[in-house]
Amino acid sequence: MTKRKNTKKVYNKHKGEKKRRALTFESLRGEIQGTGKGYAFFIPNDGSPDLFVATHDLHGAIHGDEVRAVKISNQRGNGEAQVTEIIKRKHEYIVGVFNGKSVLSDDRGFGEVPVDIFQPGLHTKRGQKVVAKLLIDHDHVRCSITEILGAEGDLNTEIMAVIRSYKLNEVFPKKVKTAMDVVPDFVSEEEIEGREDYRNALTVTIDGASSKDFDDAVCVERKGSVWVLGVHIADVAHYVKENGAVDKEAFERGTSVYFADRVLPMLPEKLSNGICSLNEGVDRLTLSVIMHVNDEGEVVNYEIKEGVIRSKARLTYDGVQAMFDGDEAEIEKHKNLYPMLCEAQKLALVLEKKREERGSVDFEIAESEIELDGQTVTAVRKRERKFAHRLIEEFMLLANETVAKHFEKKKVPFVYRVHENPPEEKVSALNDFLDSLGLSIADEPTPEDYANLIKDLDDEVKGVVNRVALRSMSKAEYKPQNKGHFGLALDYYCHFTSPIRRYPDLAIHRIIKYLIHGGKDAVVKYGEFAVRASTRSSERERVAEEAERKIDDLLKAKFMKEKIGETFPAIISGVTEHGLYAELQNTIEGMIRLESMPGGRCFFDEKRLRVSNGVRAYRIGDAVTIKVQAVNFDKIAFSICENQ
DSSP states (O other), X not given: OOOOOSOEEEOOSSTTOOXXXXXXXXXXXXXXXXXEESEEEEEETTSOOOEEEOGGGSTTOOTXXXXXXXXXXXXXXXXXXXXXXXXXXXXXXXXXXXXXXXXXXXXXXXXXXXXXXXXXXXXXXXXXXXXXXXXXXXXXXXXXXXXXXXXXXXXXXXXXXXXHHTTOXXXXXHHHXXXXXXXXXXXXXXXXXXXXEOXXXXXXXXXXXXXXXXXXXXXXXXXXXXXXXXXXXXOGGGTSOTTSHXXXXXXXXXXXXXXXXXXXXXXXXXXXXXXXXXXXXXXXXXXXXXXXXXXXXXXXXXXXXXXXXXXXXXXXXXXXXXXXXXXXXXXXXXXXXXXXXXXXXXXXXXXHHHHHHTTOOOOOOOOEEEEEETTEEEEEEEOOOOHHHHHHHHHHHHHHHHHHHHHHHTTOOOOEEEBOOOOHHHHHHHHHHHHTTTOOOOSSOOXXXXXXXXXXXXHXXXXXXXXXXXXXXXXXXXXXXXXXXXXXXXXXOOOOSOXXXXXXXXXXXXXXXXXXXXXXXXXXHHHHHHHHHXXXXXXXXXXXXXXXXXXXXXXXXXXXXXXXXXXXXXXXXEEETTEEEEEETTSOEEXXXXXXXXXXXXXXXXXXXXXXXXXXXXXXXXXXXXXXXXXXXXXXXXXXXXXX
């Protein structure tokens, strides 16, 4: 009999169980993905296949835990694993519905968790949404209810449930509130001293009609053969002292989080809407980038200064667009600013053309706009993106690039916005799909390859390719090393322009100001900080995006509850082994299960990303008519109308 090599004994802690051997010495690190049914799956960090974990092999690990595990069997799909060490607990609390004796978690990885302790003073009723603290004793998981959020189905209750699930901070701690007591309401002459004075320039803010905090202002002037573009950004770091209570809280939050009915800000209102906001007609401190841009859109000279501005007007995207469209009343209303805005329009068109020529990828992703009236979702529509929006985007892109390039060449610690090249396996999958359309892309594509792939296609096919190509891209994140931005086709890029709502912007403002004031040991002072700020900012951005998406899905589902049985035109937006996703013209998406498809049994073609019943094939981008079948919390079920 051949002796098995590379074996290691794994002892189960529970009495009466047989000792088992691991298949290899190797201990894998990964995460436990619960099922709510006792057993779970182990998701290795190295990307290898998921492994089944029986209840008795969890050894106290629960859904979301970071663990070490060994493979003990080749049975059950990809094999079985046993947890050998719990590295880190992810969840301390769950959010769910109390059903009398247990809490049915909103996170399906937990399922139903029995209530072990009922807190005195909390009068919990069946059907209420609650927050419960997890109590873990080996393989036994119980909970204790700590907060009652309200009745299940109530809109505010459901939003609060998402806020609690993602551990988002609603209120600022006492230390932060105390720190606000010494924040001034106006800029003093002492603070202005030594700064560049831009108060006489025709500087304006251009934002949405409902915006309340303004962290960027612009001014454009034609001087001879160049445009002089001033991008003035709120000097938040002047007021948020390094390692102070406000700074530490901002670092923890990482970003502001935006829902349809509320904002969870990174900074207290006295800063975000007050002294840091570039409000019309008042002095405000800034970090300013003044760029001289030629007719080819190249920055031929620039300076980065601490400044002071006095905004001449709080303009809106709609108002500026109306002027660009020739609205005489709006032009007359802002006749002193109109010539400056016309120069801004010319410059933005030059910058836009240059960006397209270098191969910047623009997937034109539709964003949702959701209107609420109390508990009622009154409208869901595609957010309009006008040239006035693109004008500000072009100016901010140029400022971000200029700042990133300047400080990368200085070789100082920094936080860059990095978008790496698409992963090889995703490009290969994209080419499998493109092959069915008679198209292809290079195995190691450039941004220009992506831009050219989409540019000349017919609208019908463009929608298909656009969606699949987007999913082949890497996700942008924050890093302390400059690795360029693939999607924008830039060698240098950072986030500098939104320090009121994003911590990475505030982080680099702090470094920039240190250097402006003659700091010499930036590597020692900020080297480790740049790493921490990058990691934390990326983590918090992911959490914020997930929470915002969850709330949007919830509100869209609430809107569609009144539409059950109605039919709508839609576009197939996703194809999976379980069914199709279809998106309505207002951005609402629902799922069409394979078993509900017309024409008999359907099959999933993974390479071509399509579903076929042998007669009709459905792929991403196809137009269909759907019927709204059901709405369950934040999930919407569609069916394809039979006459297609």
